[in-house]
Amino acid sequence: MMDMQELRQRLMVVFIEELHECVGDMERHLQSLLRNPEPQVREMLKNELYRAAHKMKGAASAAQVPQIQKLCLQMQNILTSIRDGQRTMDDKLHGQFTKAVTFLREAETLLQNGETPKSGDSIFD
């Protein structure tokens, strides 16, 4: 049985791997959205983005990285409002999502180096 310190270290290793994979998925989905695909495909891509944000929110909670957890929750909420027809994925929002994914990519590097990511609160302001 691992002690808490070992557990945190183990969770961080798994989280960084998962973050790397998930950020790659998000980047691909955002790139695909830029190509202005069919509405059905757009829906699928937005759903995939939502899934990735939801998954990373849970993973960040498990690994205790609140900055990423909070940002992913914001992404998830915005994607929910898009799904519910309250917002649309316009260029501005697409840009904010791109910034958020860039933030996550940088956070991955920081975490690999044992550093703490800064807050991503301003991205969707």
Added chain:
Amino acid sequence: MKNHESFRIMLVEDSSTAAELANYWLQDGLGSDFVLHRATHLNSALELLRRRMVDLTILDLNLSDSQGLATFRAIHAQDRRVPIVVLSGDADESLALEAVRLGAQDYVVKSNGGENPLARPVRFAWERVQRYRAEAALRENNQQLQIARSVQQYLFPDGPPTLAGYDIACRCEPTGLIGGDYYDFVSLPDGSVGLAIADVSGHGTAAALLMVEVRATLRALTGQGLDLSEIMRVTNELLTPDLDHNFVTAFFAVLQPEARILQYGSAAQPALLIHADGTAHRLEAQTPPLGVHVGVSEISDEIKLCDGDILVLYTDGLVERVNPHGGLFGLNRMVDVLRQHRHQTAQEIVECVLLAVRDFADGIPQSDDETLVIIKVGSN
């Protein structure tokens, strides 16, 4: 100890980090005595359930191929016997209530704040699984015993033989569903009738299996021209290697109905003869039970039966029945009952003896198989 009796938990979680943490929580709550199967998609979770590999499901509702309560419904519908603990990142009370209403055992929120949210629900689920397994084993055991009882009942005679000039009745009441007592009537080629009563030491399944062997041995030997002493001797030789520390008390007899001659042999199993005037005579020979050791010379004797005689074959469960004060029903009490009811039919005598034994026991359940055969001479 990770074997088939271990607790098989399916963790349905698409996040590797969350799965790692859940695994830690499970180890913290259960030690190492569980087997964890992880499913990252609904389809793979359903497949594990289909393969009956799951005792408990820990379920994240949001997966890539299914979201929300639809995930719960699909998992629950696949196998409703498997309890589900919903492990969610959302502290959504209405969602939690709805999940529980639909049949979830619990709804716990993922948090890594030090407290283990899975410890209590998984321990509770483990208790339920163990209880379910014990109940299933008991049901299976009972089914097997019912089958064994049917087989054993089939091995007993359909009823007493119809013999001109005799009134015969019999009853065997095992302690449980099956027992180690045995009685039999065998028609022999010369018109005589073989009578047997035997009591295998102990009771229950082991005794019942040995009782089957006694019956098979005896049935195989009768009608082969052997005299009674020889039948008992060979029976003893054949049974002894198989009985281990068990033994069989037995009373064998051959009745020539018309001549009213009874030849009998006893291996530590007495019988009674109640005469028409009420006097009682014990029929026994000083030979050890069957299965104790080989090479015993079995002794048989012969008597002439008279009108009104009652031959009583019984096993010790009847006379050794105890009452709440620890007293034994005893042979004398049984003889008294037999004397008192000797003018009634054989069936009535059986009922009276069993009733007297039950009354004496005054609610103390029988602890041994009880068998009684009444053969009344000159009654029809």
